[in-house]
Amino acid sequence: MEQYLTGAAPYSIANGVPSKRAEPKELSVAERVEALWERVKKRDPHQPEFLQAVEEVLTTMGAVFEKRPELVTVMERLCEPERQLIFRVPWLDDEGNVHVNRGYRVQFNSALGPYKGGLRFHPSVTLSVIKFLGFEQIFKNSLTTLPLGGGKGGSDFDPKGKSDNEIMRFCQSFMTELFRHIGANTDVPAGDIGVGGREVGYMFGQYKRLANNFSGILTGKGFNWGGSNIRPEATGYGVVYFAREILQDAGDSLEGKRVAVSGSGNVAQFTVEKLLDLGAVPVSMSDSSGCVIEEDGFTREGLAAVMEIKNVRRSRIKAYLEASSTAKFVEGERPWKHVTVDIAMPAATQNELDLEDAKALVACGCKLVVEAANMPSTPEAIHYLHENDVQFGPAKAANAGGVAVSGLEMSQNSLRLQWSREEVDERLRGIMKNIFASSKAAMDEYGTHLQGGANIAGFLKVADSMLAQGAV
Numbered sequence: 001m002e003q004y005l006t007g008a009a010p011y012s013i014a015n016g017v018p019s020k021r022a023e024p025k026e027l028s029v030a031e032r033v034e035a036l037w038e039r040v041k042k043r044d045p046h047q048p049e050f051l052q053a054v055e056e057v058l059t060t061m062g063a064v065f066e067k068r069p070e071l072v073t074v075m076e077r078l079c080e081p082e083r084q085l086i087f088r089v090p091w092l093d094d095e096g097n098v099h100v101n102r103g104y105r106v107q108f109n110s111a112l113g114p115y116k117g118g119l120r121f122h123p124s125v126t127l128s129v130i131k132f133l134g135f136e137q138i139f140k141n142s143l144t145t146l147p148l149g150g151g152k153g154g155s156d157f158d159p160k161g162k163s164d165n166e167i168m169r170f171c172q173s174f175m176t177e178l179f180r181h182i183g184a185n186t187d188v189p190a191g192d193i194g195v196g197g198r199e200v201g202y203m204f205g206q207y208k209r210l211a212n213n214f215s216g217i218l219t220g221k222g223f224n225w226g227g228s229n230i231r232p233e234a235t236g237y238g239v240v241y242f243a244r245e246i247l248q249d250a251g252d253s254l255e256g257k258r259v260a261v262s263g264s265g266n267v268a269q270f271t272v273e274k275l276l277d278l279g280a281v282p283v284s285m286s287d288s289s290g291c292v293i294e295e296d297g298f299t300r301e302g303l304a305a306v307m308e309i310k311n312v313r314r315s316r317i318k319a320y321l322e323a324s325s326t327a328k329f330v331e332g333e334r335p336w337k338h339v340t341v342d343i344a345m346p347a348a349t350q351n352e353l354d355l356e357d358a359k360a361l362v363a364c365g366c367k368l369v370v371e372a373a374n375m376p377s378t379p380e381a382i383h384y385l386h387e388n389d390v391q392f393g394p395a396k397a398a399n400a401g402g403v404a405v406s407g408l409e410m411s412q413n414s415l416r417l418q419w420s421r422e423e424v425d426e427r428l429r430g431i432m433k434n435i436f437a438s439s440k441a442a443m444d445e446y447g448t449h450l451q452g453g454a455n456i457a458g459f460l461k462v463a464d465s466m467l468a469q470g471a472v
């Protein structure tokens with residue numbers, strides 16, 4: 001405690017002039033956490049998404065810090081990335097014009113293993129967005145029980161409307177800088193919004209050419225060149241397995257449950273697929289242009305049509321109306337206010353479920369929200385859901401299946417083997433079961449909710465490893 005005070009603020013400063021040394025004052029744990037939070041805000045006042053992610057974690061850690069006050073300083077270290085890379089990404093369009101985008105890789109924490117986390121290509125990408133994602137990734141990766149540190153990266157590049165050749169040139173340029181910072185035992189990126197199998201392929205090819213080295217430096221690779229079975233499906237399947245654990249724990253099941261899903265990308269597609277496998281009724285999908293509602297539920301043929309629209313034609317979700325006579329399209333809207341459901345699974349992007357949406361879900365009788373995207377619910381929405389006895393499955397736990405199978409891809413690459421679909425799926429189910437069990441155990445031990453339990457279980461493993469490794 002003394003050491004903490006000395007390190008934190010040894011002088012009082014008036015008008016920029018150091019005055020005499022301030023009297024050390026014994027701060028309570030709560031005051032120390034408040035002081036930490038003030039310093040984090042002061043360091044990066046213009047990073048709203050990152051600050052939102054940190055605040056969400058801090059507000060669930062009170063009981064942990066009371067029990068183990070030495071972890072407050074560990075948390076402060078954890079809030080500062082180990083390394084942040086920002087680089088220029090020049091690329092040529094099909095007409096020969098030069099464009100410049102900004103690339104990022106935030107290597108946040110390596111206490112448990114090599115930095116691990118996806119790359120996002122979207123015009124909304126900023127350092128704040130990448131830092132929030134990287135911060136969350138630390139806890140999520142810890143929950144998987146696999147030896148994975150946390151990181152995230154991406155670019156403000158907008159893949160929408162770009163030709164295949166433009167995407168390839170962008171990916172090659174991005175990797176031309178990134179390749180010197182990654183490695184199978186250093187940092188292993190993967191996909192996220194705007195980065196799927198195609199982009200991973202282009203980046204892997206460029207890495208191999210530059211480094212003259214065929215190794216597992218990316219996950220989400222094609223099966224023929226070192227990828228894992230089930231990686232494309234893993235995040236969505238994992239979300240549904242996690243929801244099943246929550247329901248089973250309450251003596252319930254997914255059978256016949258109406259589920260609102262948002263998004264129509266990788267995570268949304270395989271969430272809907274696994275919901276269908278387990279007898280649930282997915283009634284919505286969406287993109288940034290609006291949402292499609294199927295009152296009686298998407299069929300497998302309907303899902304195949306969405307996959308074709310999104311993965312092959314790379315078009316807007318409204319095109320789904322050509323494939324269905326029963327669907328309704330709501331322009332510019334998210335699904336939450338337009339459905340009557342038992343369960344909601346936001347699977348598009350951050351802050352896509354706000355207080356008004358939470359009120360609409362509670363009003364229609366929704367009893368469970370499971371976060372498939374990263375940080376999709378605003379703090380006000382989460383608070384309202386808890387207040388109204390809606391079960392809440394937080395993203396760090398619920399969507400960890402993707403990175404977990406990425407971890408399994410790394411294991412298979414190290415072994416120079418590939419496991420069958422059945423084997424990987426069974427391991428994924430086991431990991432999701434385990435994540436629920438450890439989050440619930442921490443929830444019970446510290447008298448909190450599942451959101452707090454997931455944060456605590458993820459944090460303690462990283463924090464203890466950081467303590468063991470010294471002040472590095």
Ligand SMILES: NC(=O)C1=CN([C@@H]2O[C@H](COP(=O)(O)OP(=O)(O)OC[C@H]3O[C@@H](n4cnc5c(N)ncnc54)[C@H](O)[C@@H]3O)[C@@H](O)[C@H]2O)C=CC1
Nearest residue numbers: 192193194235263264265266267287288348349373374402
């Ligand atoms: N791909 C993965 O393995 C994992 C992804 N996630 C998270 O899941 C979410 C979805 O990612 P993916 O499906 O991989 O990406 P994707 O690029 O395949 O799909 C993204 C979806 O979100 C929609 N979207 C994006 N921005 C939007 C906006 N501003 N408003 C409305 N819709 C918007 C897109 O239209 C698309 O349907 C993201 O939050 C991502 O961070 C989390 C864990 C793993």
Ligand SMILES: O=C(O)CCC(=O)C(=O)O
Nearest residue numbers: 117118190192402403406
């Ligand atoms: O598979 C990975 O390494 C990254 C997945 C990811 O970006 C995430 O969990 O948000």
